[in-house]
Structure formats: structure tokens, C-alpha cells
Amino acid sequence: MKIEVKNQNLENSKCDALIVNLFEGITNPGGGTGSVDEALDGLIKRIIKEEEFKGSLGSNLVIRTNGAIPAKKVIVVGLGKKEKFDISSARKAMSASLRCAKREKAKTVCTILHGAGTGGLEANELGQAIGEISHLALHSFDKYKSKEKDSPKNEIQTIIIIEADKKKVKAIETGVKRGSTIAKAQILARDLVSEPALAATPTMLANVARQVAKENNLKIKVLDRADCLKLGMGAYLSIAQGSEEPPKFIEIKYTPKGKHKKHIAIIGKGVTFDSGGLSLKPAGSMETMKDDMSGAAAVIATMSTMKEIQPKVAITMIVAATENMPSGTAIRPGDVVRAMNGKTIEILNTDAEGRVTLADAACYVVKQKPDEIIDLATLTGACVVALGDTACGVMTNNQAFAEKVIKAGNETGERMWQLPLFDEDREKIKSDIADMINTGSKGKSGAQNGAVFIEQYVNDIPWVHIDIAGPSWIDKENEWGAKGPTGVGVRTLINYLTNYA
Numbered sequence: 001m002k003i004e005v006k007n008q009n010l011e012n013s014k015c016d017a018l019i020v021n022l023f024e025g026i027t028n029p030g031g032g033t034g035s036v037d038e039a040l041d042g043l044i045k046r047i048i049k050e051e052e053f054k055g056s057l058g059s060n061l062v063i064r065t066n067g068a069i070p071a072k073k074v075i076v077v078g079l080g081k082k083e084k085f086d087i088s089s090a091r092k093a094m095s096a097s098l099r100c101a102k103r104e105k106a107k108t109v110c111t112i113l114h115g116a117g118t119g120g121l122e123a124n125e126l127g128q129a130i131g132e133i134s135h136l137a138l139h140s141f142d143k144y145k146s147k148e149k150d151s152p153k154n155e156i157q158t159i160i161i162i163e164a165d166k167k168k169v170k171a172i173e174t175g176v177k178r179g180s181t182i183a184k185a186q187i188l189a190r191d192l193v194s195e196p197a198l199a200a201t202p203t204m205l206a207n208v209a210r211q212v213a214k215e216n217n218l219k220i221k222v223l224d225r226a227d228c229l230k231l232g233m234g235a236y237l238s239i240a241q242g243s244e245e246p247p248k249f250i251e252i253k254y255t256p257k258g259k260h261k262k263h264i265a266i267i268g269k270g271v272t273f274d275s276g277g278l279s280l281k282p283a284g285s286m287e288t289m290k291d292d293m294s295g296a297a298a299v300i301a302t303m304s305t306m307k308e309i310q311p312k313v314a315i316t317m318i319v320a321a322t323e324n325m326p327s328g329t330a331i332r333p334g335d336v337v338r339a340m341n342g343k344t345i346e347i348l349n350t351d352a353e354g355r356v357t358l359a360d361a362a363c364y365v366v367k368q369k370p371d372e373i374i375d376l377a378t379l380t381g382a383c384v385v386a387l388g389d390t391a392c393g394v395m396t397n398n399q400a401f402a403e404k405v406i407k408a409g410n411e412t413g414e415r416m417w418q419l420p421l422f423d424e425d426r427e428k429i430k431s432d433i434a435d436m437i438n439t440g441s442k443g444k445s446g447a448q449n450g451a452v453f454i455e456q457y458v459n460d461i462p463w464v465h466i467d468i469a470g471p472s473w474i475d476k477e478n479e480w481g482a483k484g485p486t487g488v489g490v491r492t493l494i495n496y497l498t499n500y501a
């Protein structure tokens with residue numbers, strides 16, 4: 001799909017669908033919508049008057065132009081109430097109108113930039129939004145469908161953004177380019193999570209990571225079981241020991257051109273399938289457990305943008321990929337294992353495996369003394385109970401750092417909500433026979449319980465833990481995309497690394 005920006009006359013634009021907009025309650029549209037209405041002899045005004053279209057956010061009105069203008073159809077998208085309008089409404093309007101155009105089988109779409117006129121939003125920001133939304137909202141994972149696979153003729157091929165103000169064109173173009181890059185990365189993350197665990201093994205993740213590194217000129221290291229054993233990663237390997245699939249410990253490094261002030265580590269939980277291990281999950285809870293590598297997918301996808309985005313900070317990406325399976329060689333509840341830093345863990349529940357793999361990932365990267373560590377993990381069901389699939393849970397040992405990450409996330413539409421870490425929580429991971437247990441008090445292990453465990457391995461380096469267990473998978477489509485894997489975290493990370501780090 002091509003996205004272009006043109007400074008041309010709206011009414012004379014030739015296309016299958018021409019998208020304009022309307023704020024709720026407006027009966028006499030001005031701007032682009034007004035001029036299209038005039039060219040249609042006041043038809044839009046009449047429809048509004050007859051109350052067949054009210055302009056509520058995301059609603060669509062489709063009009064056949066019958067040759068009155070070169071566009072075959074006009075789509076009017078509702079922007080909702082003007083007082084409530086913001087970047088999030090603009091994204092919703094973009095998504096709804098483009099999906100409508102797709103349903104109408106449009107191949108070439110012309111659109112005004114919702115929010116650029118009286119909406120008062122910035123051209124660059126809106127350009128990025130449409131770059132992101134147009135790819136994300138229209139994406140579907142259908143490689144395993146033999147029949148329904150979208151034929152290319154049913155896809156939007158070109159989106160032309162029509163901007164009346166010539167001075168804004170450059171800024172919109174810059175935004176569109178950045179937005180498209182981010183969206184393509186997020187789609188990579190989504191597709192990796194959508195892949196069944198049969199295909200998306202630790203080996204496959206390592207291969208994708210190699211490809212990403214190659215395309216972006218990044219250094220990559222993939223450690224196998226023997227390498228990890230030599231390094232003393234007894235925690236990570238204990239989770240991998242029940243699986244026939246070999247574990248892969250993946251490290252990618254980005255170094256910016258010129259001097260850099262900061263080195264940031266990003267770690268993604270990479271459990272390619274979480275059966276729970278011997279503490280086996282019930283069938284229902286296992287259905288979506290191929291998504292337990294959503295954190296890994298997000299950090300690998302983030303690295304796939306390095307060539308385009310070029311942040312000014314050094315970045316080390318870590319994924320300790322493994323399956324979590326029950327078998328005769330699997331770790332048993334009650335076993336004690338030793339992480340790379342020497343700390344011992346009593347594994348009380350083999351289904352609390354994520355934190356155990358992350359312990360060694362953190363130990364490994366801490367040796368490089370990064371200035372900051374961010375981990376993304378589908379870590380706890382408790383976080384899903386607390387925040388649903390609306391927001392990620394953020395936990396930290398450094399409040400100022402967390403606030404920056406939360407802001408970076410919320411700006412991109414990835415909602416972040418902080419959960420507290422109390423000393424009482426830290427008490428609860430003490431073990432009778434080892435340094436710590438991998439659970440908490442019986443039946444009361446929360447999201448914070450996983451966090452205080454990981455905290456033991458980051459050595460006081462400023463650290464933000466993002467529990468993405470909820471938002472990594474949605475059961476109902478939203479403006480950003482279809483139901484299923486979301487690729488959450490990619491937009492937050494890229495925004496943080498380029499604008500806040």
C-alpha cells in the first residue's frame with residue numbers, strides 16, 4: 001500500500017472513495033467537507049438535515065456521486081463532539097473511514113487529514129497517525145486460510161492525503177514515513193505472535209532476529225543451551241529442560257552513529273508456548289499461550305526499525321527464548337535452581353516460568369552496565385484481572401524513569417498504568433530453603449509479585465517492568481486492528497527510545 005500527500009483540489013480528485021469528515025452537531029459543514037458538499041449540490045447538508053447522519057465518532061456515511069465529481073463515492077466520517085476531539089479521536093476516525101473504504105472495495109482512496117483543520121492538531125502528528133493506522137487497521141493474518149485469503153484486488157492500494165495548505169505537506173510526509181515504519185514493525189510483532197507455537201519456536205525467533213539484524217546492520221549473538229550452561233544460566237535453562245525444542249538466547253545490539261550518552265537494555269519475555277509445565281494449565285487457559293512471546297516479538301520488531309528510526313541511544317535487546325513444557329525431564333515444583341548471579345530460586349510453581357527466564361536475561365545484560373532496563377512480559381494473569389486488555393501494568397524501581405515510559409506509551413495510544421511495589425511484597429518471595437521462591441503467598445500472587453522477583457536481578461539499575469499479559473491479545477477488534485495479537489509495546493518502545501531516552 002502506497003501513501004502519498006498531495007496539495008490538490010479535493011472535488012477534482014479522481015479516486016474510488018473520497019473521505020471527508022463531520023463534527024457531531026454541525027449542520028453546515030465548512031472546509032473540505034463544505035466544498036465537496038457544494039460540488040454535490042448540497043446533498044451532504046440535506047442528509048444531515050434529515051438526520052440520517054449525525055457525525056458521531058467513527059460513524060460513516062457513504063454517498064455515490066453518480067458522476068457529479070470524479071470520485072466514485074464520498075465517505076463522510078463522524079469526528080464526534082468537537083470539545084472532546086483529540087489525537088485519539090482522529091485515529092478512530094481514520095481507522096473507521098479506511099475500513100469503510102475497504103468494505104466499499106475502493107482501491108484508490110483520497111482523504112483529508114482528520115483534525116488538521118478546525119480540529120487544531122499538528123500536521124506531523126496526524127501524518128504519523130495515518131501512517132500507523134492505515135497499515136495496522138487494515139492488516140489481517142490469513143496465511144493459514146486457504147479460501148478467504150484476501151485477494152489483492154480487494155485491498156486498498158493507494159491512499160492519497162489531500163492537504164489544502166501547501167506548507168504542511170512536508171511535515172505530513174515525514175509523519176507518514178515514520179508512522180508506516182512503526183506500523184510495519186508492529187505488524188511483524190503481531191504476525192510472530194499469530195504464528196502457532198509449532199512454527200514460532202525459539203529457533204524460528206532466532207532466525208527472524210538474525211534477519212532483522214542483517215537488514216539493519218546490527219550485531220547479533222545467539223547462544224544455545226551449551227553456551228548458556230557455561231555462563232551459569234541455571235534459571236533460564238531449568239525452564240527449557242522439559243522441552244524438545246532447543247532454547248535460544250538472543251542478543252541484538254544497536255550503536256548510534258556519533259557519540260551517545262545512554263545505553264538502554266530492552267528485554268522481552270520469549271516463552272514460545274506456555275503449557276504451565278508440570279504445574280499444567282487447564283485447557284482453556286492454554287488456548288492462547290502461543291502469545292507468551294509477545295514481549296520478545298515486540299523487542300525484535302523494535303530492532304527492525306533501527307535503520308529507519310536511528311535513535312541517539314545505544315540499545316541492547318535480549319530475548320531468552322524457550323518453551324515451557326511438561327515432560328520426564330521437566331523442572332519439578334520444589335526444585336531449586338541457580339541464576340547466573342548466584343542467587344537460588346525454589347520453583348514452587350512451574351507456571352511462573354516467565355520471571356525465571358527473565359532473571360538470567362537480566363543478569364546477563366546487567367554485566368554490560370546499561371543505564372536503563374525495560375522489560376516487556378506477558379507475565380501474570382493477575383495483571384489481566386487488574387487492568388483487563390485495556391492497559392499494561394507498569395512497575396519500577398525508579399519513579400522518574402517509569403513516568404517517562406508511561407507518558408511515552410500513553411502518547412502512542414498504548415495505555416500504561418502503574419502498580420505499586422511495596423516492601424511487604426518483597427517479603428513475600430522469601431524461601432525457606434533458597435534465596436527466593438518464584439511465586440508469592442498462596443492464591444494471592446499478583447502482578448507485583450512477578451515484578452519484585454525480577455527486581456532481584458536488575459541490581460538497582462533504573463528498571464521498568466511492563467506486564468503486557470492483558471493488551472497483548474484482544475478479543476474484539478479496535479481502531480488499531482483485528483482481534484487477536486496486538487503487537488503491543490512496539491509503539492511505546494520506539495517513542496521512548498527516540499523522544500524520551
Ligand code: BES
Nearest residue numbers: 349351352353378379380381382445469
Ligand atoms: N504466561 C502466563 C501469564 C499470562 C496469563 C499471560 C494470561 C497471558 C494471559 C504466566 O507464565 C503465568 O502462567 N503466570 C501465572 C503465575 C502464577 C502461577 C504465580 C499466573 O499468572 O497465573
Ligand code: MN
Nearest residue numbers: 274351352353
Ligand atoms: Mn506460565
Ligand code: ZN
Nearest residue numbers: 271274292354
Ligand atoms: Zn508464561
